Amino acid sequence: MDAKDRQIIWALQEEGRLSNQDLSERVSLSPSPCLRRVRLLEDSGVIRGYTAIVDEEAYGLPITAFVRIRLERHSKASVSAFEQKVRTLDAIQDCYVMTGEADYLLRVLVKSLKDYEQFVRNQLHNIEGVAAIDTSFAYGTVKRSTVFPKV
């Protein structure tokens, strides 16, 4: 991955639907080698895909919760049961395995506090081996970037 590939990546992180023609101009290439590089980045898994960025509130999910979770034990069975369940829960946007106090950090999107209560009661507490759940809500966002730091 050279400087040109990084330029392509930044451009597509900023504007994921850039036409190949515009992209090629922006990175000072002609369309064909530009397209070839994009395909290579896609096929090699550097670019994993593309997505629309949607306003949570406008869509109807105004509440973002960050949930720290600790498991009682860390047996293979316990861990994989938890992770399996996480993958099936649509409200959970992200789940990271963490260092420190908590084992997991979730980012959860819900439409109301009532919904969040239901989610914790019916879904999270339902999972075997969850020892502790600690929620913080996001009042708002200062920054959400889709572009990686440049060099």
Added chain:
Amino acid sequence: MDAKDRQIIWALQEEGRLSNQDLSERVSLSPSPCLRRVRLLEDSGVIRGYTAIVDEEAYGLPITAFVRIRLERHSKASVSAFEQKVRTLDAIQDCYVMTGEADYLLRVLVKSLKDYEQFVRNQLHNIEGVAAIDTSFAYGTVKRSTVFPKV
């Protein structure tokens, strides 16, 4: 925003570069009304943009840190100085204003622990009025979804 709009959003969250033709097929519309709906969603700000999803590790940023930050005081000056600085720091991908112990939660991307140390020492500790910094690292990810919960 009706059911069709939501279908369009889900499809574009899953596959942000879907051609209008394919998209229209997927949501059972002909291309023109489909495009019109997409443009409306874009112009009204529901769809805020599009982005390429890039593999952090393949790009060369294998370390994700979540940083909880507390300010000493919450005066307008103090808060806006902090938030201003956050916006200029490229390593900070996201910054949320939080309820609970911490005032802010950052998601930070760096290429090494050494880099992270530099980042904290030179950038974060440099900001006036930061009372406490508490970092947790992500070992890995269980799930990262780009699609909002359906219904």
Added chain:
DNA sequence: GACATATTGGCAGGTTCTGCCAATTTTTCG
């Protein structure tokens, strides 16, 4: 039930995509 409004589908000219090949640039190695 009739009118008004909103939404849809088809069409067509213009644009963009994308695979192929020759030309150019970069790298390798004697």
Added chain:
DNA sequence: CGAAAAATTGGCAGAACCTGCCAATATGTC
């Protein structure tokens, strides 16, 4: 240094796609 090999680039052209316009259909209202 210089020649051969490898990688990368640009141009081309047929195919696919975009997108604004208009008539037709569907939806909602009184």
